[in-house]
Each structure stands twice: as C-alpha cells, then as structure tokens.
Amino acid sequence: MEKAKGCLELNKEEAESVSRLTIQPHRVDFEGSFYEDFAVRGIRVDRVEPGFVSCTFKVPPRLTDKTGNLATGAVVNLVDEVGATIFQVEGRSLTMNVSVDMSISFLGTAKLNDELEIISKVLGRRGGYAGAVVLVRNKETGELIAEGRHSMFAKQGSKL
Known part of the structure; x- marks a missing residue:
C-alpha cells in the first residue's frame, strides 16, 4: 500500500504546477468545459463516411507523461471520444449513449508533437447496442500505437 501511495504522490515541481492551474466553473451552452479544453482540444476530423470516421491529433505537452x-x-x-463519435455520425444516435465496454491494446508509444491518425469503424449494431474498432496510428511512420474496441448502449426511442 505504501508503494502505491508513493507512486501517486507529486514531487515539489508537480505540486507547484498543479497549484498554478486555474479552473473556472463551466457555463453550459456558453463555453467549453475544462474536459473539452484539456482532453479533446486539437482532435481534427478529416473524413466522415457511413460507419467510418478519420481524425488527426498532434500530441500536446498537456497529455504526455x-x-x-x-x-x-x-x-x-x-x-x-472517437469511438463514440462514429455513432453520432451514423445519424442513429439517440438521446443518451453510454459506454458499456472498452478494451485497448497498447502496441507502441507516441511522443510529444507526433501527429496521430485515429480511425473508427462500426463493427455492428443490434438494437440499442453498438460496437466500434478504433485504431490509433503514428501518421508519419505508420506505427500502430493502440487498437481499441468500444461498445455503447443507447436507449431506444418509443415505438408508439
């Protein structure tokens, strides 16, 4: 337990860096949230087809270890994010999608400023359940960084 605690503790430099963060309250429908600004900023959609989405993402300093x-x-x-987007693009997205399961194989690493290509393809859909495969690849070298499977459930609308 002590070893785990030690891994989670911040050193002095990290603690100072965290203390300088300013996070303003999110105003819905007025501005982006901290999550949107921190985690998904920079994802660029390049191509959209039925059952397929291709994005590019340049690795920023804020998301490196x-x-x-x-x-x-x-x-x-x-x-x-990109796995869920494919179901929005299909046009059959309903009011609430919930991730049911994700599995990710980490096959390589990406460095700061590497440009990544992220491709999502629909594997199938049955009722409110849908699955996608997501490939994260270094755009310059072609190296596969990760392969993910993402399944979601959407509440079906009434048939009445």
Missing part, C-alpha cells in the same frame, strides 16, 4: 510519451489515459480518452 514524465517520459514525454502520450499518456495511456489520453489514449483511452481518444478511443472513447
């Missing part, structure tokens, strides 16, 4: 690699949590976030 201590070693300068894109943080694994940021990769998970990219899989979640």
Whole structure:
C-alpha cells in the first residue's frame, strides 16, 4: 500500500504546477468545459463516411507523461471520444449513449508533437447496442500505437 501511495504522490515541481492551474466553473451552452479544453482540444476530423470516421491529433505537452510519451489515459480518452463519435455520425444516435465496454491494446508509444491518425469503424449494431474498432496510428511512420474496441448502449426511442 505504501508503494502505491508513493507512486501517486507529486514531487515539489508537480505540486507547484498543479497549484498554478486555474479552473473556472463551466457555463453550459456558453463555453467549453475544462474536459473539452484539456482532453479533446486539437482532435481534427478529416473524413466522415457511413460507419467510418478519420481524425488527426498532434500530441500536446498537456497529455504526455514524465517520459514525454502520450499518456495511456489520453489514449483511452481518444478511443472513447472517437469511438463514440462514429455513432453520432451514423445519424442513429439517440438521446443518451453510454459506454458499456472498452478494451485497448497498447502496441507502441507516441511522443510529444507526433501527429496521430485515429480511425473508427462500426463493427455492428443490434438494437440499442453498438460496437466500434478504433485504431490509433503514428501518421508519419505508420506505427500502430493502440487498437481499441468500444461498445455503447443507447436507449431506444418509443415505438408508439
């Protein structure tokens, strides 16, 4: 337990950096949230087709770990966001989509300023349940950084 606590503790430099953050309250429908500004800013949609979305993302300093690699949590976030986007694009999105399951294989690393290509493809849909595959690849080298599977459930509208 002590070892785990030690891993989570911030050093002096990290603590000072966190203390300088200013996070304003989010005003719905007026401005972006902290999450939108921090985690998804910079994702650029390049191509959209039925069942397919292609995006590009340049790795920013805010999403790298201590070693300068894109943080694994940021990769998970990219899989979640781009994987969910595919169901919005299909036009069958309903009022509330909820992630049911995600599995991600980390196959490589991305460094600061690497440009990534993120592709999401629909695997299938049955009722309110849908699945997608998301590939995160280094755009310059073609190296596969991660492969994710993302499934979602959407509440179906009434048939009455």
